[in-house]
């Protein structure tokens with residue numbers, strides 16, 4: 001495992017990480033901001049012992065007229081439990097991402113309604129105040145392990 005020195009100028013950082021509460025066996029999602037002042041990089045994968053499977057997802061609003069051919073069939077539940085009511089003929093779809101580019105000099109936000117790390121099949125209940133460990137693997141800077149607080153936002 002690669003250990004990164006904290007606070008080195010110009011290095012990729014991951015900040016403002018949080019995870020949704022969820023019940024064992026259900027799904028949850030993790031959000032954060034990647035700040036990459038250095039060279040172009042790519043998030044290759046995410047891993048956590050908190051869930052049976054961890055995937056990188058992009059949530060998209062899909063209208064009736066939208067192309068459906070590019071979508072995977074996702075039959076699991078929405079990224080969060082508080083899905084709310086959506087306008088008719090608009091559906092939120094989550095599309096699995098093979099990787100997520102993080103261009104140099106840019107910030108990439110993982111946030112509700114967009115990019116997120118999906119936890120499929122929680123191994124135990126996640127309640128506000130809990131912390132889960134998540135490891136992100138980037139192509140250039142290697143692995144970054146986060147202690148992610150569970151928060152009700």
Ligand SMILES: [Cu+2]
Nearest residue numbers: 057079094118
């Ligand atoms: Cu998802």
